[in-house]
Amino acid sequence: MHLLIKNAHVVGPEPFDGDLLTTDGVISALGHDLQAPAKTTVIDLKGATLMPGLVDVHVHFREPGYEAKETIKTGAQAAAHGGYTTVVAMPNLNPVPDNVTDLENLIAKNHTDAKIHVYQFAAITAGLHSQKHTDYAGLRAAGALGFSNDGVGVQDAATMYQAMQGAAKVNAPIVAHIEDEGFKGDGVMNAGPKADELGLPGMSNLTETAQLARDLVLAEASGVHYHACHVSTATSVDLIRFAKARGVNVTAEVSPHHLLLADQDIPADDAMYKMNPPLRSEKDRQALIAGLLDGTLDMIATDHAPHTAAEKTGSMLKASFGIVGSETAFALLYTHFVMTNIFTLEQLVNWMSTNPAEKFGLNAGHVLVGEPADLTVMDLCDPYTIDPKDWFSKGHNSPFIGEQVYGRTLYTIAGGRIAYKA
Known part of the structure; x- marks a missing residue:
């Protein structure tokens, strides 16, 4: 299974601007103008922020x-x-x-x-x-x-x-x-x-x-x-x-x-x-x-x-x-x-x-070739209001409800699979 992420702005220990390819849950390539193998899901981030x-x-x-x-x-x-x-x-x-x-x-x-x-x-x-x-x-x-x-x-x-x-x-x-x-x-x-x-x-x-x-x-x-x-x-x-x-x-x-x-x-x-x-x-x-x-x-x-x-x-x-x-x-x-x-x-x-x-000895926390394709994509530009109607948790107990914040999750990718998509 392949996933090609285009035009990412990667932050973290190894900053990078470009494309990322995952294969069977592992980051298989980083580069520019990467080509998608057959039957590949392609996501164009258009410069959105990608992090471990x-x-x-x-x-x-x-x-x-x-x-x-x-x-x-x-x-x-x-x-x-x-x-x-x-x-x-x-x-x-x-x-x-x-x-x-x-x-x-x-x-x-x-x-x-x-x-x-x-x-x-x-x-x-x-x-x-x-x-x-x-x-x-x-x-x-x-x-x-x-x-x-x-x-x-x-x-x-x-x-x-x-x-x-x-x-x-x-x-x-x-x-x-x-x-x-x-x-x-x-x-x-x-x-x-x-x-x-x-x-x-x-x-x-x-x-x-x-x-x-x-x-x-x-x-x-x-x-x-x-x-x-x-x-x-x-x-x-x-x-x-x-x-x-x-x-x-x-x-x-x-x-x-x-x-x-x-x-x-x-x-x-x-x-x-x-x-x-x-x-x-x-x-x-x-x-x-x-x-x-x-x-x-x-x-x-x-x-x-x-x-x-x-x-x-x-x-x-x-x-x-x-x-x-x-x-x-x-x-x-x-x-x-x-x-x-x-x-x-x-x-x-x-x-x-x-x-x-x-x-804690977990195999995570890096965006590098050979590392697990565990990735988070954030929109850091557009504000939104914290509202429990948008939550998946059963618990709505928070003093921060109603605050305006930046940093909306666009994608969460675990093991090369999309776990959340906005």
């Missing part, structure tokens, strides 16, 4: 167990609509993929129900909430990309250390939801003046930073690849920077909403602004931006977390934590950071494609 397919190492597809929120099919469609060709799904499901049988069943469904590449994390501990370790060797052999209890911080230090040792033995990362429940309490937003103004219980920065400091010490001792999810505080950035200087094998992600918003931007007691970790202070937000720019933070991951309308209606006190992000991430970040000259487009592509692929 976006890679998201943190999504929640909710299936099995919570299909009212999302399914593998709708989640993958949403990701493709946002320009993602590769995602990694979290294991906070029912049943939890904490054994080989359930993991294999889930991986098989990821393959059959998605037009993009969907990798899977398995659980660190049985049922997520226990101190019983899973079979790291068996789960890794069955296809687990790594191990996470996302949604639940591992509370016991010895349990986490032993998990790190087990994951290190099978060359797999520990992907940590960093949360000390003793500090979390009943907090629903960041502790500080805005929480006081809104009369809502606050969540201390220590909820994240105390457990992160513990984990970085354990990661150094175990030698595991430790990945910090959804980093949200300035102190966390400092801790990761210090750990990297010591040679700790740590990578870290930041979510778009933590780059775009601070707690001072929350207009009212609005459930659309409830996420975990919460929106922090403007000082924290600026530290996250600086952490990306200096390499302390390695990538941007959406933490796409769909919920039903009922779960995100009313006060933050009773609403679920989390917002969707797959279909808005690139456009929001391009509009707010690239168009304002804070980031370059090449940096954004690196953080949203090349770097996450490299850090």
Whole structure:
């Protein structure tokens, strides 16, 4: 099967203007005035921007167990609509993929129900909430990309250390939801003046930073690849920077909403602004931006977390934590950071494609001959308004609805096949 893409403006690690040919899911030629073999699909981009397919190492597809929120099919469609060709799904499901049988069943469904590449994390501990370790060797052999209890911080230090040792033995990362429940309490937003103004219980920065400091010490001792999810505080950035200087094998992600918003931007007691970790202070937000720019933070991951309308209606006190992000991430970040000259487009592509692929050992993130034909095409010129009526996700829980942005996905191509077309 051939696909010929004409007149592309390629951005990323290897910039290029011209044509691209794919054959059987692989980029087979780059050049000018390439000729199409017989039975070739031809797409003329007319100078539109082509980049390596976006890679998201943190999504929640909710299936099995919570299909009212999302399914593998709708989640993958949403990701493709946002320009993602590769995602990694979290294991906070029912049943939890904490054994080989359930993991294999889930991986098989990821393959059959998605037009993009969907990798899977398995659980660190049985049922997520226990101190019983899973079979790291068996789960890794069955296809687990790594191990996470996302949604639940591992509370016991010895349990986490032993998990790190087990994951290190099978060359797999520990992907940590960093949360000390003793500090979390009943907090629903960041502790500080805005929480006081809104009369809502606050969540201390220590909820994240105390457990992160513990984990970085354990990661150094175990030698595991430790990945910090959804980093949200300035102190966390400092801790990761210090750990990297010591040679700790740590990578870290930041979510778009933590780059775009601070707690001072929350207009009212609005459930659309409830996420975990919460929106922090403007000082924290600026530290996250600086952490990306200096390499302390390695990538941007959406933490796409769909919920039903009922779960995100009313006060933050009773609403679920989390917002969707797959279909808005690139456009929001391009509009707010690239168009304002804070980031370059090449940096954004690196953080949203090349770097996450490299850090997690995924064969993606480059537009080169011999590489997989995982490609994203964006219209960067025409503005549009974020409207959930245009989304594929079942979840419409986002504080960004109604914003005017640039960066509309025109094509998402995964393995040489069109997964989304505008």
